[in-house]
Amino acid sequence: MANLLRKIFLADLFQGLWVTFRNQNPKYIYTEQYPAERPKVAERYRGAPRLNINPDNDETLCISCNLCAVACPENLIVVGWERNEQTKRKDLTTFTYDTSRCMFCGLCEDACPVDALELTQDFEMASYTRDGQIWDREMLEHGPAPKAYRS
Amino acid sequence: MPESTFLDSTELVLNMGPQHPSTHGVLRVILKLDGEKVLGTDCVIGYLHRGVEKIAENRTYAQFNPYVDRMDYVAAISNGLGYCLAIEKLLNVEAPPRAQAVRVILTELNRIASHLVWLGTHALDIGAITPVFYCFREREEALKIFENYCGARLTTHAFRIGGLQYETYDGFEKEVLAFCDMFLPKVDEYEELLTNNRIWAGRLKHVGVLNAEECKEYGVTGPVLRAAGVKWDLRKAQPYSGYQQYDFEIPTCENGDTYDRYTVRIEEMRQSARIMRQAVEKLAAGPIMAKVPKVIKPPVGEVYVSIEAPKGELGYYVVSDGTTQPYRVRVRPPSFVNLQALGRMVAGGLVADVVAIIGTLDIVLGEVDR
Numbered sequence: 219m220a221n222l223l224r225k226i227f228l229a230d231l232f233q234g235l236w237v238t239f240r241n242q243n244p245k246y247i248y249t250e251q252y253p254a255e256r257p258k259v260a261e262r263y264r265g266a267p268r269l270n271i272n273p274d275n276d277e278t279l280c281i282s283c284n285l286c287a288v289a290c291p292e293n294l295i296v297v298g299w300e301r302n303e304q305t306k307r308k309d310l311t312t313f314t315y316d317t318s319r320c321m322f323c324g325l326c327e328d329a330c331p332v333d334a335l336e337l338t339q340d341f342e343m344a345s346y347t348r349d350g351q352i353w354d355r356e357m358l359e360h361g362p363a364p365k366a367y368r369s
Numbered sequence: 370m371p372e373s374t375f376l377d378s379t380e381l382v383l384n385m386g387p388q389h390p391s392t393h394g395v396l397r398v399i400l401k402l403d404g405e406k407v408l409g410t411d412c413v414i415g416y417l418h419r420g421v422e423k424i425a426e427n428r429t430y431a432q433f434n435p436y437v438d439r440m441d442y443v444a445a446i447s448n449g450l451g452y453c454l455a456i457e458k459l460l461n462v463e464a465p466p467r468a469q470a471v472r473v474i475l476t477e478l479n480r481i482a483s484h485l486v487w488l489g490t491h492a493l494d495i496g497a498i499t500p501v502f503y504c505f506r507e508r509e510e511a512l513k514i515f516e517n518y519c520g521a522r523l524t525t526h527a528f529r530i531g532g533l534q535y536e537t538y539d540g541f542e543k544e545v546l547a548f549c550d551m552f553l554p555k556v557d558e559y560e561e562l563l564t565n566n567r568i569w570a571g572r573l574k575h576v577g578v579l580n581a582e583e584c585k586e587y588g589v590t591g592p593v594l595r596a597a598g599v600k601w602d603l604r605k606a607q608p609y610s611g612y613q614q615y616d617f618e619i620p621t622c623e624n625g626d627t628y629d630r631y632t633v634r635i636e637e638m639r640q641s642a643r644i645m646r647q648a649v650e651k652l653a654a655g656p657i658m659a660k661v662p663k664v665i666k667p668p669v670g671e672v673y674v675s676i677e678a679p680k681g682e683l684g685y686y687v688v689s690d691g692t693t694q695p696y697r698v699r700v701r702p703p704s705f706v707n708l709q710a711l712g713r714m715v716a717g718g719l720v721a722d723v724v725a726i727i728g729t730l731d732i733v734l735g736e737v738d739r
């Protein structure tokens with residue numbers, strides 16, 4: 219009987235409507251207004267790669283150990299170096315990073331012994347060409363320069 | 370030749386997919402129809418095949434880890450857990466207790482996130498548009514925890530062989546508990562929207578029935594099996610990663626229809642929140658990484674490790690030939706096995722129910738095709 223009454227008076231439907239009504243509260247709005255407002259990504263976010271430079275003397279932190287290239291499952295990092303006869307160390311010459319094949323797994327940054335290679339919080343890395351996706355040393359050191367949009 | 374008029378029933382072959390929005394990816398179902406009635410189905414899979422198992426043979430053990438995230442991408446953390454456990458068994462190491470607790474928290478959170486995607490899209494397929502927004506809103510909170518923890522939201526690569534790479538961040542426990550507190554009333558809200566709704570019940574009850582016998586014949590696992598009344602959950606049956614310490618129920622139902630699978634999954638979300646709370650309490654300070662050599666070179670041998678992923682039993686069969694790369698990795702994906710039952714479930718039903726049944730199986734094509 220109670221069931222029948224509930225059916226006739228559409229109790230189940232009004233119950234659902236009441237839920238949707240409760241959720242009209244603007245407190246529950248989650249929509250992000252990108253690109254007018256850039257979302258704040260987490261501190262550990264694995265985004266655009268960066269090759270860190272020493273802020274004191276503008277030299278690269280990379281010691282050309284090639285560990286990142288070995289760790290990468292996609293084999294997309296190519297480290298170029300030449301031996302410096304005076305210091306008997308390897309000097310970094312080129313560093314290419316193919317972001318189009320990268321899956322941002324973070325294995326390369328974990329492998330780097332001196333924290334030179336890092337995945338940063340930048341996430342806007344689109345480009346119009348395929349070649350634009352292959353980042354050279356300069357790009358890696360300075361990072362992408364995304365355009366800021368205003369609403 | 371018999372004379373046929375347009376009123377004569379003739380078999381009609383209808384192609385559903387691979388771009389159909391309700392096939393949850395790129396599944397093609399060839400339906401043989403007699404009017405509205407489904408006479409038979411043929412599934413065509415493989416549109417998303419990337420050869421994950423073959424890739425494994427050319428990667429080192431650690432390097433293959435990020436690839437498993439891309440199979441069941443809505444439950445990437447579960448995939449990673451299964452793979453890490455398999456290699457740990459091969460190496461004969463065990464993750465330290467803290468790592469195990471964090472793993473449990475994240476996997477259960479991932480189970481909730483995966484079930485929320487299922488609930489949202491399933492309801493959307495049936496015609497209830499509202500739940501998908503609510504589900505994705507709550508899922509966003511779960512993904513934020515993943516992002517804060519490991520830096521990625523979907524393909525997380527959160528675990529490493531032997532434990533964890535990342536220590537938990539400040540406020541991790543608080544955020545997880547806050548999520549549990551926030552989430553339980555929301556589950557009630559979904560139930561308010563759907564459980565008693567006459568359209569929902571009408572579309573789901575007695576649709577796609579798969580009884581316990583049939584489930585076992587097809588090898589179906591996960592919520593589909595539990596909805597048929599079989600109390601089988603690998604977290605209880607073969608505890609891994611410290612699940613034996615937690616107190617939780619395995620929800621089951623009797624009828625094995627689409628409505629029961631809905632009930633089971635809803636209850637599972639509540640139980641996951643319960644496990645997460647207990648795991649947060651158990652979270653004691655300690656190491657997060659077991660002693661694993663830098664170059665992982667397991668002894669010759671083979672293992673099979675399976676875990677209870679959100680969709681069912683996810684198994685990894687790994688053969689090692691003593692080198693740094695696996696000789697063979699075979700994945701037993703739950704979606705692939707569960708999909709087999711589709712033909713049985715839709716036979717004799719109506720064409721409109723096909724969508725409901727694909728939804729209730731909760732398949733992810735990335736995992737079916739690998």
Ligand code: SF4
Nearest residue numbers: 290320321323324326
């Ligand atoms: S993030 Fe992963 S895929 Fe990308 S370069 Fe680093 S190791 Fe390779």
Ligand code: SF4
Nearest residue numbers: 280281283284286330
């Ligand atoms: S691992 Fe670090 S230091 Fe070594 S080559 Fe790569 S970026 Fe340079």
